[in-house]
Amino acid sequence: MDQPSATENHDGVRAVADIYAAELTALGFETRWVDQAEVGRAGHFVAERRGRQGKRLLLIGHLDTVLQGEPFRRRARTPTAAASRT
Numbered sequence: 001m002d003q004p005s006a007t008e009n010h011d012g013v014r015a016v017a018d019i020y021a022a023e024l025t026a027l028g029f030e031t032r033w034v035d036q037a038e039v040g041r042a043g044h045f046v047a048e049r050r051g052r053q054g055k056r057l058l059l060i061g062h063l064d065t066v067l068q069g070e071p072f073r074r075r076a077r078t079p080t081a082a083a084s085r086t
Helices: 010-026
Strands: 030-035 043-048
Touching: 010 030, 010 043
Parallel strands: none
Antiparallel strands: 030 043
């Protein structure tokens, strides 16, 4: 995604969370934003899909991926091993 989201760019980090929220909501997840402005951080994006069947899965990552002042480098998307197992 072409969204500046340096750690110090709180609005940019939140915009990335909004992009993920739209995609994950469409897949049945409940999403929420935990604001951390009080401690000088953008916040945390949380997505949950509750159920009682199957295995549990926890994914942890970060949304601040584009360093301030560095040019964005667009790369072609390649299929992953998980995506090819349909």
